[in-house]
Amino acid sequence: MHKTKTLQRLALATALMTTLWGGSAHAVDISFFRFFGDCKTEFGDVADMAKANGECGIITALTNKFNAENTIGAKVVTQTVDWGAYYDLLTATYSTGNIPDVAVMHASVMPNFSDRDLLTPLTKPLADISVKTDDFVPAALKNASAKDEVYALPYDLHALLFHVNMDLMKKAGLVNADGSLILPKSPEELLEQGKKFKETTGKYYIGSESQSSEGMMVRVFDTLTWQQGVDVLAADGKTASISTPEGLNAAKLISSIYSEGLANSALDYPGSEQAFLNGETGILINGTWGVDNYDTQAKSGKVALKDYRVANVPQIYAKPAVWADSHMWVIPKDDGRTAEKTEAALAFLKFLNDNNFQWSRTGHLSVRQSVLNSEEFKALPHRAEFADTTKNATALPQIQNQRAVYNAMTTDLNAMWLTGTDPQTAVDAMQAGVERILRRNR
Template identity: 85%
Template sequence: MMHKTTTLRRLALATTLMTTFWAGAAHAVDISFFRFFGDCNTEYGNVTDVSKANGECGIITALTNKFNAENKIGAKVVTQTVDWNAYYDLLTATYSTGNIPDVAVMHASVMPNFAARDLLTPLTKPMADLGIDTKDFAPAALKNASAKGELYALPYDLHTELFHINMDLMKQAGLVNADGSPILPKSPEELIEQGKKFKAATGKFYIAVESQSSEGTMVRIFDSLVWQQGVDVISADGKTASINTPEGLNAAKLIASIYSEGLANPALDYPGSEQAFLNGEAGILINGTWGVDNYDTQAKSGKVALKNYRVANVPQLFAKPAVWADSHMWVMPKNDDRSKEKTEAALAFIKFLNDNNFQWSRTGHLSVRQSVLNSEEFKALPHRAEFAETANHATSLPQIQNERGIYNAMTTDLNAIWLTGSDPQTALEAMQSGVERVLRRNH
């Protein structure tokens, strides 16, 4: 009996020691996660069933919660949410402060800046060791995640601009086909003509679009219109720009007409444009794939004026279809002091995100994994058939340094057309000059 009691005590002690060890280990593998997408902890802070979440913020929050609740290695992801406009400046600053995150979101358009300065952890071998099949990624996505023959990111989506449509207002304006689809313009002239018809019939703005801030939605539309005319906004080698051109003038004049004809409200910032659309104050919202899940959910809720919601590709107004595109990716910022345990936990989180790519595609973003795109669950998602062709027309600037600087230079001068009355030609000359300054710094 004495021997049995002693054995039980030893087992109890061993259990206590193991529990203490694993508690310490769990704390040791807390990993920092740096991202934008907003803060929605009030609504989703405790949600681990990802199917109950919607929108970018809700889904990434629920995914993080699910990983924390279910991983078997004692890892805990600690999220730091950063405002979108300050994100890359603050991420860059972490390399100086030493508070380098273990996993971070990054746009494909920004990755060349970090890869060229050796600020990212190479992921080719780690992803292979994790069993992540890179052959499942769309070739363009894999290219975006690569530099110098090395994989530096896990590609996660393809996102583009779309037309989000209030079908009740379009019906009121007589802009609905017999099959129930919206009648959309096929030329610059038709866009203005249909916009005037819409405004006359409804008394509302034809288009809601961010027009005040540095978000640069209209720059993305400008680029799309130039690409539709068969001209590269920036040359493949990243050395020259084709902005102050006849094709650029066509694009700028059309955008100027949208505002001068009163078809869009120039006073709207990004949240204001979304709210105007949800409030039934505009027929078409120009915004990205990231809004689809949110707008669909809101329309079905019965709590907003928008009831009959539909999605469409950005129309082809010139010779060929094309639309601006970028990608979200997950990276491991380089940190020579990161422990083996943190590295393994960070990689486990990245693998988890890859395994749950379908959940992210519920936002409206297009998956970059062929297996997800081919799946029945993806095809069954709301509205996907309405913008399925977008993936084939997605166009990006070439992989160059300081792409954000290029967009900022273009945004300020393009916005001047409707904010300060600058004429399109003057705006183009300023845009060309500003972009050329950035390109010269790159070489």
């Protein structure tokens, strides 16, 4: 009799779990809000991670793999949003009621949401699903935290890099006898090497997005200012140091890159990447996220880029530093979300964390120490070439409206090569625009 009752109780428990999680009749759909592009044509049916590359391909394949393999009846439904409109549309979902269950978020933007109680606290939920936060490198855990609470699952550290066409650098005589790359160690050397490159190859020394709100050169401006020992924004987020001698030095150097014809001011983001792949640029200034894609393209034999190399952004002032940020996953707060959806969202986060190595294949640096220490990670292409980036990565302080600060700086900095604004006027305008935003924050 006792054995029979035990079996009945087990059957009842099994039936309950089946009702909640199993079978198509009770499948749980969770909405996934992200950027990274739309690559359904190429990767829409790919769940084999070995067949995926690039940010879009890898996150698409990871999502497909979770949908195919999870045992709780969960299905992730992806909504892909254009990068430029992403945060405006995410904010709008809180008004429309279509709040996503999981969303990507930059560490630099998180205060806009965590400070307004718009994110689900994750300290206990992550512990409950056995995500070990002590495996995250300290900077990543700090990025994901506010007021002694974890609000995000950190997923990477991404920073600016120099992506290099070694064939063009050899032609320009900017390679040592041992095959190592010659990079500038001062502002003067950068301009001298750029002129030498242009004269010998007839190509642009530097490629960068120069036209849109992507603001790649703002990241360069921040890097150059930090390398002179000056914080662009104070740690408390109350003051800015942009219209300073150091800020003017940075602006003058960037302006000279364009005025000397060392960079093509007509390129938007896709155009800058295509120019690099087409062999029209010696050095592409872009982030870690491009490494896997450019390496794959170079090895394919289908583009002009053949000998691809990666380098840390060089130290040309007194202090090593380079702009950096982090991608993270959050569960936007939604009082109407069911327990089943919450459990499925957390299961997806655990799956993403378990597969952090796959994301690091993009070129992004893993935030998990166990992944960084693994032979698998160390064997990835080019990692030794930009290993110091982890030591030099520098981020703006986590303050509200950092994205607005970034956009304001982009408009006024871009004016130097788009409308002929002189560097002093540009840094003065950036300073004034950022100060207005900081006053609103206060």
